[in-house]
Amino acid sequence: MWIDRFFEHQTRRAAQRTGRRSVLATLGKAMVGTMALPVLPFDRSAHAAGAHGSKAGKAAGPQAQDETACDYWKYCAVDGFLCSCCGGSSTTCPPGTEPSRVSWVGTCHNPADGRDYMVSYNDCCGKTTCGRCECNTNERERPGYRLGVHNDVNWCMSNDSTMFHCTTSIILGVQE
Structure with missing residues (x-):
């Protein structure tokens, strides 16, 4: 044929x-x-549609120091589930998880003292997603091509376990 x-x-x-x-x-x-x-970062922006984070209402008051509220001033660039609602705190990962080896940073304004602080956001890795207290506040977020200031990726990509659980917010320093 x-x-x-x-x-x-x-x-x-x-x-x-x-x-x-x-x-x-x-x-x-x-x-x-x-x-x-599997090593490449992936986009978590789909969570943004259901997020209940607030960009407004950053004034000092009873909610200003509530670590489980999205309008806490140092959560100005957070995207994820707050570790303070998942068995950890705003600065520590819950038991059974480890902090991501890479992170993103934001500059947040503290209305109580009128100063700006550099905040490091570290995902806690090793367990399935927490699912509580989801916040997505993207003040002054930069486009995705600047990886160090972009929060819509899985920052657990460099850990042994790439499962994202929750996010911490650690103050690195104050603006002089």
């Missing part, structure tokens, strides 16, 4: 032009490339 002859001719022609080593090299590149995919 003509179709058999056609495919036989194409196969023989490809075999004459292509060596075994180049086929093995191409297969090796494909295998290494697919192994690297």
Whole structure:
């Protein structure tokens, strides 16, 4: 049949032009490339639609120091579930989780003292998502191409366990 002859001719022609080593090299590149995919960060912005974080109402008052409220001043760039609602605190991961090795930062204004603070947001990794106290406050967030100031990725990507559980907010310093 003509179709058999056609495919036989194409196969023989490809075999004459292509060596075994180049086929093995191409297969090796494909295998290494697919192994690297789980290491890449992924977008968590889908949670933003259901988030109940507030950008307004940052005035000092009874809610200003509530570590479980999204309008707490140092949560100005947080995106995730607050560790203070998940068995930890605003600065410590819950038992059974570990802080992410990489993080994002934000500059938050404390209305009580009128100063700006640099805050590091570390995801806690190793357990399934907490699911309580979800906040998504993106004040002065930069586009995703600046990874260090973008909060819509899974920052557990460099840990042994890439499962995201919750997020801490650690003050690094005050603006002079």
